[in-house]
Amino acid sequence: MADDLTQEKSVATKATSALSVEEARAELARLADLLAGANTAYHADDAPVMSDADYDALKRRNAEIEARFPDLKRDDSPTEQVGAAPSEGFGKITHAVRMMSLANAFDDEDVAEFDRSVRKYLGAPGEIAYTAEPKIDGLSLSLRYEQGKLVSAATRGDGEVGENVTDNARTIADIPQELTGAPEILEVRGEVYMSHADFEALNARHAERGGKTFANPRNAAAGSLRQLDAEITRARPLKFFAYAWGEHSEPLADTQMGAIHRLTELGFQTNPLTKRFTDISELIAHYHEIETQRATLGYDIDGVVYKVDRLDLQHRLGFRSTTPRWAIAHKFPAELAWTRLEAIDIQVGRTGALSPVARLTPVTVGGVVVSNATLHNEDYIKGLDSKGEEIRGGKDIRVGDWVQVYRAGDVIPKVADVDLARRKSDALPYAFPTTCPECGSDAIREEGDAVRRCTGGLICPAQAVEKLKHLVSRGAFDIEGLGAKQVEQFYKDGWVKEPADIFELKAKFGPGNLSQLKNREGWGEKSALNLFDAIDTRRDIPLARLIFGLGIRHVGESSANLLATHYGTWENFESAMKTATVGTGPEWDDLLSIDGVGEVMATSVITTFHQEAERASIDRLVAHLRPIEAEKPQNDSPVSGKTVVFTGTLEKMTRAEAKARAEALGAKVSGSVSAKTDLVVAGPGAGSKEKKARELGIELLDEDGWLALIGDA
Ligand SMILES: NC(=O)c1ccc[n+]([C@@H]2O[C@H](COP(=O)([O-])OP(=O)(O)OC[C@H]3O[C@@H](n4cnc5c(N)ncnc54)[C@H](O)[C@@H]3O)[C@@H](O)[C@H]2O)c1
Numbered sequence: 001m002a003d004d005l006t007q008e009k010s011v012a013t014k015a016t017s018a019l020s021v022e023e024a025r026a027e028l029a030r031l032a033d034l035l036a037g038a039n040t041a042y043h044a045d046d047a048p049v050m051s052d053a054d055y056d057a058l059k060r061r062n063a064e065i066e067a068r069f070p071d072l073k074r075d076d077s078p079t080e081q082v083g084a085a086p087s088e089g090f091g092k093i094t095h096a097v098r099m100m101s102l103a104n105a106f107d108d109e110d111v112a113e114f115d116r117s118v119r120k121y122l123g124a125p126g127e128i129a130y131t132a133e134p135k136i137d138g139l140s141l142s143l144r145y146e147q148g149k150l151v152s153a154a155t156r157g158d159g160e161v162g163e164n165v166t167d168n169a170r171t172i173a174d175i176p177q178e179l180t181g182a183p184e185i186l187e188v189r190g191e192v193y194m195s196h197a198d199f200e201a202l203n204a205r206h207a208e209r210g211g212k213t214f215a216n217p218r219n220a221a222a223g224s225l226r227q228l229d230a231e232i233t234r235a236r237p238l239k240f241f242a243y244a245w246g247e248h249s250e251p252l253a254d255t256q257m258g259a260i261h262r263l264t265e266l267g268f269q270t271n272p273l274t275k276r277f278t279d280i281s282e283l284i285a286h287y288h289e290i291e292t293q294r295a296t297l298g299y300d301i302d303g304v305v306y307k308v309d310r311l312d313l314q315h316r317l318g319f320r321s322t323t324p325r326w327a328i329a330h331k332f333p334a335e336l337a338w339t340r341l342e343a344i345d346i347q348v349g350r351t352g353a354l355s356p357v358a359r360l361t362p363v364t365v366g367g368v369v370v371s372n373a374t375l376h377n378e379d380y381i382k383g384l385d386s387k388g389e390e391i392r393g394g395k396d397i398r399v400g401d402w403v404q405v406y407r408a409g410d411v412i413p414k415v416a417d418v419d420l421a422r423r424k425s426d427a428l429p430y431a432f433p434t435t436c437p438e439c440g441s442d443a444i445r446e447e448g449d450a451v452r453r454c455t456g457g458l459i460c461p462a463q464a465v466e467k468l469k470h471l472v473s474r475g476a477f478d479i480e481g482l483g484a485k486q487v488e489q490f491y492k493d494g495w496v497k498e499p500a501d502i503f504e505l506k507a508k509f510g511p512g513n514l515s516q517l518k519n520r521e522g523w524g525e526k527s528a529l530n531l532f533d534a535i536d537t538r539r540d541i542p543l544a545r546l547i548f549g550l551g552i553r554h555v556g557e558s559s560a561n562l563l564a565t566h567y568g569t570w571e572n573f574e575s576a577m578k579t580a581t582v583g584t585g586p587e588w589d590d591l592l593s594i595d596g597v598g599e600v601m602a603t604s605v606i607t608t609f610h611q612e613a614e615r616a617s618i619d620r621l622v623a624h625l626r627p628i629e630a631e632k633p634q635n636d637s638p639v640s641g642k643t644v645v646f647t648g649t650l651e652k653m654t655r656a657e658a659k660a661r662a663e664a665l666g667a668k669v670s671g672s673v674s675a676k677t678d679l680v681v682a683g684p685g686a687g688s689k690e691k692k693a694r695e696l697g698i699e700l701l702d703e704d705g706w707l708a709l710i711g712d713a
């Protein structure tokens with residue numbers, strides 16, 4: 001079975017030009033299935049399962065294969081489809097004139113190609129004018145007026161049949177119920193969308209009530225229009241831009257631009273950025289102009305649509321199966337957007353690191369609204385990398401600047417670039433603080449460290465709170481009922497200032513003294529008693545969790561596991577660290593002999609145990625605990641000596657437990673797949689690591705397979 005899967009996956013990553021006929025057939029089937037699922041999720045459920053960029057890439061791959069193997073094109077080919085079939089529950093409306101999609105251009109060359117193909121089709125037509133207008137990121141709606149009265153409204157659906165949302169459309173203020181001077185029959189088409197301000201307010205209202213929030217304004221607009229109860233739609237602030245038409249008993253005008261003016265006269269909102277040009281370089285200049293305005297428009301757009309202006313030429317050009325030949329959507333790069341840097345905030349972490357965070361004018365990047373992004377560190381703001389070399393051509397970043405935000409997958413958004421042309425003349429270079437904004441202690445940068453750190457240690461409230469949050473986190477003490485929020489509250493009230501205080505809570509506020517805790521918001525007698533129980537059960541703590549929980553810099557979960565298995569008991573570990581000296585001696589050598597422990601980490605651990613305040617705090621904590629000895633690694637397990645990678649969601653154990661167990665059996669757990677990997681354990685949602693394992697032909701197991709292998713099933 002593993003072999004079949006390996007083959008299937010490798011076809012999925014093969015260049016389309018390298019596919020054999022059989023592979024192409026299989027790949028088209030796979031893509032048809034994948035894209036159909038994504039379409040339903042996006043159009044029918046308003047809950048996309050992949051990013052737009054991924055969707056567009058798969059669709060392009062499908063089109064490339066079809067172009068190479070026209071005979072293999074499937075009856076259910078994604079190229080032949082628009083949107084998704086109407087959802088159950090809505091009445092259906094068959095469009096008098098089909099509602100289409102748009103072909104995409106992703107760069108200037110695609111736009112030039114569009115212009116060439118239009119000219120070729122028309123046969124040397126001379127000058128051609130195009131309109132350029134923002135591509136509104138909402139959902140399209142067709143409004144049918146008969147004798148000037150709105151009689152029906154339908155979503156696009158699959159292009160032929162849409163959902164009847166007439167009652168819902170009537171609740172939208174931008175949609176006139178009646179038109180004067182309109183053709184007897186007129187279908188007006190356009191986009192229903194939600195402004196940024198309305199989207200944020202709606203999400204805030206929902207969050208307050210504990211309801212579901214929307215990922216972006218498009219989903220919010222689609223989810224709000226496609227309601228079975230029009231009263232819900234009425235309560236949602238939807239807007240509408242008109243930009244097209246379907247059936248009409250008389251022409252609206254001779255040109256696209258003229259028709260837009262006519263729609264404005266009839267009482268529709270049309271987009272003020274719509275312009276007409278006779279040269280494609282002007283179209284592209286307008287595209288960039290609109291791109292710079294994107295963040296301040298107040299609503300989402302995802303590109304610029306170019307249309308042949310003369311309607312007689314549009315008519316001659318006609319349609320392909322799902323798109324007009326006379327129009328194209330020039331898309332913005334999916335994961336990039338320009339916006340304004342409003343402020344730079346400094347966050348202080350558990351190890352005292354001062355991290356600069358960009359506060360941005362909210363902008364949608366790759367389908368997600370971004371209002372914060374990381375600026376990494378002091379040098380990054382200055383335009384330097386970790387080696388002191390220039391990045392971004394040495395441009396620094398200043399408050400008030402226009403910056404480019406970048407987002408990839410679920411990675412934290414980053415500030416990637418800055419537009420010097422739009423910098424205010426009085427903007428000052430950013431002065432990175434040299435004192436901690438939380439406690440006022442000096443913040444210093446050690447030689448070779450990119451990060452400036454607060455020297456306040458335990459007196460710094462930010463560090464203290466982050467340390468406490470870390471202590472109760474999932475891979476560490478993981479105390480039920482005591483999460484980041486509770487810890488913060490207890491810290492503010494002075495109940496818990498350091499780790500040991502958690503284990504003194506019961507003595508101070510437990511039975512006999514319960515009134516203080518149980519009268520607090522969010523706590524009752526039962527939850528208070530449960531909390532003390534949960535804390536008590538954690539007095540017996542596995543050594544690895546304890547070491548990890550101390551929050552020592554450079555000691556993550558797997559390093560803590562290595563240390564625990566090596567030293568076995570807390571006493572051994574503690575006495576070794578207390579007697580060790582950095583850089584020399586038997587304890588130092590012993591520490592470095594552990595596979596996976598380097599000098600940086602070894603130095604960090606020893607230093608921690610040599611700082612008086614830290615050490616005293618650790619002693620006070622451990623006095624409340626009974627650390628559980630770590631299991632000695634076994635050598636007789638089928639996985640001993642092997643390198644294992646866990647990826648995806650594990651359902652029967654936490655990642656930390658899985659690692660600890662594997663390490664106890666003598667396996668080495670690694671975070672990345674390489675030729676040295678022996679085994680990959682993949683749960684649901686495993687992504688690139690699973691793919692890589694298949695490519696390298698590494699043995700793959702699911703969670704149950706793993707448990708069976710190690711005899712835990
Ligand atoms: N993430 C996913 O899983 C997923 C799934 C399906 C589709 N999508 C995304 O949806 C898009 C494809 O859907 P599509 O077929 O609706 O194509 P499209 O949205 O790219 O283009 C066609 C639509 O653009 C809209 N539009 C907005 N402004 C317009 C204007 N000024 N003039 C003309 N039309 C305008 C119309 O509603 C029209 O139907 C792609 O961006 C794709 O990434 C994503």
Ligand SMILES: [Zn+2]
Binds near residue numbers: 440455460461
């Ligand atoms: Zn501080």
